[in-house]
Amino acid sequence: MSHAKNFYAGPSVLPVSVLEEIQKDMVDYKGSGLSLIETSHRSAEYGQVHKNAMNLVREIFGVPDNFKILFIGGGATLQFSMIPLNFLSGGKTCDFTLTGTWSKKAYADAKKVGNVNVVYDGKDNSYTRLPDPSTLKASPGSSYFHITSNETIGGIQWKDWPDTGDVPIICDMSSDIMSRPIPFEKFGMIYAGAQKNLGPSGFAVVIIRDDMLEKCNPNMTAFLDYKVHAEKESLYNTPPVFSIYAMSLVLEKVKAEGGLKEVEKRNKEKSKLIYDVMDKSNGFYKSPVDVSVRSDMNVVFTMANEELEKEFVAQAKAKQMVGLKGHVSVGGCRASIYNSLPLSDVVALVEFMQEFQKAKS
Numbered sequence: 001m002s003h004a005k006n007f008y009a010g011p012s013v014l015p016v017s018v019l020e021e022i023q024k025d026m027v028d029y030k031g032s033g034l035s036l037i038e039t040s041h042r043s044a045e046y047g048q049v050h051k052n053a054m055n056l057v058r059e060i061f062g063v064p065d066n067f068k069i070l071f072i073g074g075g076a077t078l079q080f081s082m083i084p085l086n087f088l089s090g091g092k093t094c095d096f097t098l099t100g101t102w103s104k105k106a107y108a109d110a111k112k113v114g115n116v117n118v119v120y121d122g123k124d125n126s127y128t129r130l131p132d133p134s135t136l137k138a139s140p141g142s143s144y145f146h147i148t149s150n151e152t153i154g155g156i157q158w159k160d161w162p163d164t165g166d167v168p169i170i171c172d173m174s175s176d177i178m179s180r181p182i183p184f185e186k187f188g189m190i191y192a193g194a195q196k197n198l199g200p201s202g203f204a205v206v207i208i209r210d211d212m213l214e215k216c217n218p219n220m221t222a223f224l225d226y227k228v229h230a231e232k233e234s235l236y237n238t239p240p241v242f243s244i245y246a247m248s249l250v251l252e253k254v255k256a257e258g259g260l261k262e263v264e265k266r267n268k269e270k271s272k273l274i275y276d277v278m279d280k281s282n283g284f285y286k287s288p289v290d291v292s293v294r295s296d297m298n299v300v301f302t303m304a305n306e307e308l309e310k311e312f313v314a315q316a317k318a319k320q321m322v323g324l325k326g327h328v329s330v331g332g333c334r335a336s337i338y339n340s341l342p343l344s345d346v347v348a349l350v351e352f353m354q355e356f357q358k359a360k361s
């Protein structure tokens, strides 16, 4: 059986070698006599996996010593709640950039907790562009400035960051974490659901600066308190042991393959293949997205009509290319080409795109 070419937006492609390693160790984890997923999270076996995963995140991402790495069950959507509950309660204000579906969801939750100042709203351009970061300012006294680094549904990605002075930037990197180096000096906190570039679903990776931990709401319940997760090294309660283990295998692979600079180079090469075919298609494939902010992770495109798009998705599926349908809210097509998707799968896609255009022109 061959493995399909996986263009799903999330959960998404994992390296076949990682899936095979998981399979090999599933029943008897490294000779322990037990599966890792039936082993205590306080055991030596899991303790080693947990520590290794944290060390790999610190090493591969280049996380500075004054940041803590947390693994928090629940995904990025829980962070939409935890961030305002910790940093906005008691009449505080934050700044938000509204750039698409995900930032608007984060915004809607923040607004329920405190005051939110909208610094940028891309409504007028249907969220197909991003502002020049140098034109953006944080408001005085703001608790944080929220950015979504890659809008997974709209297919737009920040290429540079605003200078917000003393106001810490909190960035949702769910769909492009580990796709390029992270300039930590620009951020107070970053977070990402694990299921796009890192591993299986079930938790979020949160990387938070020490001074942010000092500013957390002192009246939070335990699980919602970042300080509790930091003090207990993400073992306050039972972590999603399987997902963290699987992520550690993905991290090992990224490390062996040369780290984030190398990953970024490959990602740019992959996205360019698709954008080039679109640009040379005489309008057969159209991108709604401004060229300067095209995402290297989620490539969105449309065709002349919905019938054609449906046929494209169906024919692709027959060729074992799955997950190319655009998000229900925006229609069209979307190729999510995360880190673990091999270059050869992107080559297969662009060859099919050219064939399909020829057949339909």
Ligand SMILES: *Cc1c(COP(=O)(O)O)cnc(C)c1O
Pocket (backbone or CB within 6 Å): 010, 074, 075, 076, 077, 078, 102, 148, 150, 151, 152, 172, 173, 174, 175, 193, 194
């Ligand atoms: C997928 C995604 C989320 C939601 O993540 P969950 O883990 O499902 O809560 C949030 N933000 C962005 C940018 C995403 O791509």
